[in-house]
Amino acid sequence: MPAPEPPADLSTLSLAAIARLAAEKKLPPVERWNPGHCGHSAIRIARDGTWFHEGSPIGRMAMVRLFSTILRREPDGRFMLVTPVEKLDIDVEDAPFVAVEMKSEGREQDRRLAFRLNTGDMVVAGSDHPLRVEDRDDGPHPYLTVRPGIDALIARPVYYELVRMALDEESDPPGLWSDGRFFPLESA
Structure with missing residues (x-):
């Protein structure tokens, strides 16, 4: 089942509703997954927050949202996309x-x-x-x-x-x- 679309802006929501939605967001347990390193994902997150794959912007926001849920930072500072079976480097210019x-x-x-x-x-x-x-x-x-x-x-x-x-x-x-x-x- 696809994830629901996030609200277009915050003006229509109370802060209590925002806090509830934020708390309900369940992320995969990437901190518990420890697969072997598989290489580089060919994904880069630009300083402005745009996600690129092999040099082209990722146009499907649903894909960006999906990848963002499996993002983890390693103790050495590197960013990784992590699943139960693979771990791939991802370049981040400033913040993800x-x-x-x-x-x-x-x-x-x-x-x-x-x-x-x-x-x-x-x-x-x-x-x-x-x-x-x-x-x-x-x-x-x-x-x-x-x-x-x-x-x-x-x-x-x-x-x-x-x-x-x-x-x-x-x-x-x-x-x-x-x-x-x-x-x-x-x-x-």
Whole structure:
């Protein structure tokens, strides 16, 4: 049975509904699978979140969503596509996912932030899904942890929205609360 289509945007859903959908998402137990390494998948995830196979963009979003569910990061930092019988390298230019939309409910310590990823998956920022910012030569790079070792780069418009909210609340350091945890929006 094919996976249901993710919602087109977060505006039609309450944060409670988003949190429920995110919690219901069942992923394959890739952390328990330990097949032999089989080579390279010929798949690359570009900095903007576009998935390529043998140099061509993967046009079927259902395929991207499927591959994203079997993605794992190894202790040495490499990304792998893992099934019970094979393990293939996959190249990732920055982060495997991009947070393309954000919804906020509440203020300050009572706030919850939900993000929709480029794959349609939804993540609520909190202790299991922290936000962080890395400063680099080309500016800040904001991330949301999606699963252990796997992040989503927060798209610039979404990051600017987060910064605007943090500045409006005048916290020191600038940052936001989500699901009971404070996340500074500057690098440590």
